[in-house]
Amino acid sequence: MTTVTEETRLPVGWRVVARKELADHLLSGRFVVLMAVLGIATAAAVFAASGGIRDVAPAAQGISALFLKLFTVTAEPVPFPLIVFVGFLAPLLGIMFGFDSVNGERSQGTLPRLLAQPIHRDQVILGKFVAGLAVVTIMLTALVLFVSGIGIFRLGVVPSPAEVTRLFVWLLLAVVYVGFWQALATLASVVARRASTSALIPVGVWLVLTLFGGFIFSAIAGIIAPRDGSSAAEVAYLQAEQTVSQASPITLFQQGSTVLLDPEVRTIGLVTLEQVDRAIVSELNLVQSLLVVWPQLVVLLAMTAAMFAISYVAFVRQEVRA
Amino acid sequence: MASATSRDDREVRIRTESLTKRYDDRAVVDNLDLEIAAGEVFGLLGPNGAGKTTTILMLLGLVEPTEGSIEVLGMDPRRHPLEVKRHVGFLPDAVGFYDTMTGRQNLRFTARLNGVEGDDETIERLLDEVGLLYAADQPVGEYSRGMKQRLGLADALIKRPGVLILDEPTTAIDPEGVAEILNLIRRLANDDGVTILLSSHLLHQVQAVCDRVAIFVDGVVVAQGRPHELAAAQSGPVRVEFRFEGDEEPARRRLEELDWVVATTPGRVPGSWVVSLESARVPETVKELASTDVSLVGVHRMDDDLDAIYRRYFESREEVEA
Numbered sequence A: 001m002t003t004v005t006e007e008t009r010l011p012v013g014w015r016v017v018a019r020k021e022l023a024d025h026l027l028s029g030r031f032v033v034l035m036a037v038l039g040i041a042t043a044a045a046v047f048a049a050s051g052g053i054r055d056v057a058p059a060a061q062g063i064s065a066l067f068l069k070l071f072t073v074t075a076e077p078v079p080f081p082l083i084v085f086v087g088f089l090a091p092l093l094g095i096m097f098g099f100d101s102v103n104g105e106r107s108q109g110t111l112p113r114l115l116a117q118p119i120h121r122d123q124v125i126l127g128k129f130v131a132g133l134a135v136v137t138i139m140l141t142a143l144v145l146f147v148s149g150i151g152i153f154r155l156g157v158v159p160s161p162a163e164v165t166r167l168f169v170w171l172l173l174a175v176v177y178v179g180f181w182q183a184l185a186t187l188a189s190v191v192a193r194r195a196s197t198s199a200l201i202p203v204g205v206w207l208v209l210t211l212f213g214g215f216i217f218s219a220i221a222g223i224i225a226p227r228d229g230s231s232a233a234e235v236a237y238l239q240a241e242q243t244v245s246q247a248s249p250i251t252l253f254q255q256g257s258t259v260l261l262d263p264e265v266r267t268i269g270l271v272t273l274e275q276v277d278r279a280i281v282s283e284l285n286l287v288q289s290l291l292v293v294w295p296q297l298v299v300l301l302a303m304t305a306a307m308f309a310i311s312y313v314a315f316v317r318q319e320v321r322a
Numbered sequence B: 001m002a003s004a005t006s007r008d009d010r011e012v013r014i015r016t017e018s019l020t021k022r023y024d025d026r027a028v029v030d031n032l033d034l035e036i037a038a039g040e041v042f043g044l045l046g047p048n049g050a051g052k053t054t055t056i057l058m059l060l061g062l063v064e065p066t067e068g069s070i071e072v073l074g075m076d077p078r079r080h081p082l083e084v085k086r087h088v089g090f091l092p093d094a095v096g097f098y099d100t101m102t103g104r105q106n107l108r109f110t111a112r113l114n115g116v117e118g119d120d121e122t123i124e125r126l127l128d129e130v131g132l133l134y135a136a137d138q139p140v141g142e143y144s145r146g147m148k149q150r151l152g153l154a155d156a157l158i159k160r161p162g163v164l165i166l167d168e169p170t171t172a173i174d175p176e177g178v179a180e181i182l183n184l185i186r187r188l189a190n191d192d193g194v195t196i197l198l199s200s201h202l203l204h205q206v207q208a209v210c211d212r213v214a215i216f217v218d219g220v221v222v223a224q225g226r227p228h229e230l231a232a233a234q235s236g237p238v239r240v241e242f243r244f245e246g247d248e249e250p251a252r253r254r255l256e257e258l259d260w261v262v263a264t265t266p267g268r269v270p271g272s273w274v275v276s277l278e279s280a281r282v283p284e285t286v287k288e289l290a291s292t293d294v295s296l297v298g299v300h301r302m303d304d305d306l307d308a309i310y311r312r313y314f315e316s317r318e319e320v321e322a
Helices: A013-027 A029-060 A082-096 A103-108 A111-115 A121-155 A161-191 A195-224 A231-245 A249-261 A286-316 B002-007 B052-059 B081-087 B103-113 B120-129 B145-157 B175-192 B203-209 B227-232 B249-257 B279-291 B305-321
Strands: B012-023 B026-037 B041-045 B067-072 B088-091 B163-167 B195-200 B212-217 B220-225 B237-245 B261-266 B272-278 B295-301
Touching (some): A013 A121, A013 B103, A029 A082, A082 A195, A082 A249, A103 A161, A111 A121, A121 A161, A121 A286, A161 A286, A195 A249, A249 A286, B026 B052, B026 B195, B026 B220, B041 B175, B041 B203, B052 B067, B052 B195, B081 B088, B103 B120, B103 B145, B120 B145, B195 B203, B212 B227, B220 B227, B249 B261, B249 B279, B272 B279
Parallel strands (some): B041 B195, B041 B212, B163 B195
Antiparallel strands (some): B012 B026, B012 B067, B212 B220, B237 B272, B237 B295
16 A cells, blocks of 8 residues: 555646546537537528628729638528527536536535545636536637638638638637626636526526616616716717626627627727718728727636636635535 | 554644634533654545534635644645645535536646646646546536546546545436546545545445544444454344355254354345344354355445444434434
């Protein structure tokens, strides 16, 4: 037998956990289902979009960034552009890979055994988070490559390096956005004992923000900057509304996506007619787009990090016994 | 007395001093002093809810003690959690595994967490020792509870522990399996010098394998020592069942004449009598009966040694409550 004092080199805990979780996810039913949903919906959207672009292509001579239009154009019969679809899907992905991460261990009875191994508790939750996000990254990358492939095939347009870079940054944004929902779902899985409850919490948050978000933000803006009919007050109100709405990760992701994938968008803020008077329609280069979207990126990253930190602390402070 | 001889000068691997855990002022574990040496099998026996699991989780550093000190392998589990967990094997009560993974894969994961990856021979040997080799490549979801418990034992042994903590190791296992498991436990202690702390509410099942036991009721140790010494220290009458063949009337009359016999009552089957008598007088009584001309076909001590102690504490507690 090994003597008690013998030193063993312990592995990096989160990596061992992440490796196991990754294998679990990739072999799981939920991965297959999500991949199928993603594939079908993406194929439909991108076929419609590429068809739409082809129809207008003769009139749209000289449009650069035509390739990115694949992601932003709405075309019949699919009622939404691809970025909106990803915006819808991202919370679902995050929730699916997070909602049972801790209480799943509890209900299987594996938590006491796992925590009795030489691994810090924070490494457990970190490993799970990393693994979930890795799967999501794989899925979203596959989606982007899939769309690009169909686009090249159907349109015969090869993306420029700038477009590829924009897509790459957008992919990062999407992963961070999914990370927010995954962190929220992980928190729910720490707090709620049952998987059904912990799935419902983030889904509820998402529904409220999506369906009633606009209403809630206008109401808050109305309190901060009451409208009295004057145009100055109106501007103040609209600015307040925009600021408040940026508390929602959904808004941040939408704004970020729009700017990154549409080089013609030059601002997300309020623009008066005077400001755009005689402005020449032109495209921003990548750096300029990034400058516009920088605050959104950073705030979203901060929100994701904060949400993860909360679930982390909640888990570390929790009793092992159910 | 008893404990001093059993420990001689072997290294003490588990030591607690006035260990106390309170939840909202209710003491679940109250002033527990334990000292367990290398190669010793120690039984923590008591009814459900006595505080056994809480004690175990405190030894592993998974629950914070309210007061008192703990030393496992010379280390404080709160200050050196990883070192302690690296060398302490733990089989939790109602142990769980990842259902979609096979038994072997589950063990491999634990091995990896302990930095003993790639030790497939050990895994093979352990699976064989707990009698699970035939099911090694089945998903754990198909295992029975008893099989999971066997796997749990293999899982706890993978890190080649110096201390093995088993919480209710025999509850879900059939009687034949219990004997196998207890043999394995005994062998680990004798051959490898592993210190084993096991908790159980099934006294008679585990008392045979324990060098020393502590009877634990409501967070307090009411008796501690070697099983037979504890039983010998018992005062008061014991109950013995005698079975006769043919006419048992003369034997019964003879029994009632003996002045150390307290009471005789009819037994569970015809021809048997349950006799309460002073414990030291059992052999004499048998001799007396042999000298009569009835045929004595069976003598059975109704109180398992520790059961008597156990029951006595329950009875005295009920009296207090009444």
